[in-house]
Amino acid sequence: GAVVSQHPSRVICKSGTSVKIECRSLDFQATTMFWYRQFPKQSLMLMATSNEGSKATYEQGVEKDKFLINHASLTLSTLTVTSAHPEDSSFYICSAVLASRNEQFFGPGTRLTVL
Amino acid sequence: DAKTTQPPSMDCAEGRAANLPCNHSTISGNEYVYWYRQIHSQGPQYIIHGLKNNETNEMASLIITEDRKSSTLILPHATLRDTAVYYCIVRGVRNDYKLSFGAGTTVTVRA
Numbered sequence: 329g330a331v332v333s334q335h336p337s338r339v340i341c342k343s344g345t346s347v348k349i350e351c352r353s354l355d356f357q358a359t360t361m362f363w364y365r366q367f368p369k370q371s372l373m374l375m376a377t378s379n380e381g382s383k384a385t386y387e388q389g390v391e392k393d394k395f396l397i398n399h400a401s402l403t404l405s406t407l408t409v410t411s412a413h414p415e416d417s418s419f420y421i422c423s424a425v426l427a428s429r430n431e432q433f434f435g436p437g438t439r440l441t442v443l
Numbered sequence: 444d445a446k447t448t449q450p451p452s453m454d455c456a457e458g459r460a461a462n463l464p465c466n467h468s469t470i471s472g473n474e475y476v477y478w479y480r481q482i483h484s485q486g487p488q489y490i491i492h493g494l495k496n497n498e499t500n501e502m503a504s505l506i507i508t509e510d511r512k513s514s515t516l517i518l519p520h521a522t523l524r525d526t527a528v529y530y531c532i533v534r535g536v537r538n539d540y541k542l543s544f545g546a547g548t549t550v551t552v553r554a
Binding site for chain 1: 475479482485486487492496530539540541542543544546
């Protein structure tokens with residue numbers, strides 16, 4: 329149990345286009361999900377907190393108009409990278425909170441490459 | 444949340460126990476110690492967490508010192524598949540569930 333999926337696993341896009349990444353909790357409901365970004369040989373950096381039914385909370389330095397987050401249901405959060413640039417190329421990872429077990433479960437990540 | 448300090452890397456032999464240390468000297472009474480690991484190009488995997496008492500599950504054991512200023516994650520019989528970056532994270536019991544990842548320890552299990 330407690331599986332989190334992400335789609336797509338890899339995406340390559342042209343500079344200036346928008347890319348949507350989905351994060352789903354497959355066998356549990358998650359009021360809270362998180363989005364992280366990880367550059368090569370670095371640790372995970374929290375980008376934002378996604379709360380079902382309310383606006384996302386962004387960490388300092390993360391542009392909310394560039395990284396649009398929608399958490400429309402208890403099992404789905406989406407991250408849209410708008411007007412992507414090569415410097416947005418990174419590994420994007422989501423997680424979902426299983427509150428009953430006080431644990432956070434991570435998705436497998438999405439590798440974004442912007443040409 | 445309190446900061447943690449981990450060695451940047453360690454090697455261990457396949458089949459032997461791997462003991463991963465973590466210092467969290469500024470931990471407060473209501474903060475938990477969490478361990479996650481990340482195998483290359485994958486999302487982090489939850490391993491174990493604890494507050495005061497030692498904990499054990501099918502993956503590992505967590506030993507927390509009495510003063511709670513440090514802890515050790517024990518992988519009882521390391522395999523090559525345990526090669527990963529291991530993160531020790533201290534988290535408070537606030538409702539935001541946020542985790543702050545440091546650099547972690549890169550563990551390499553050698554045959």
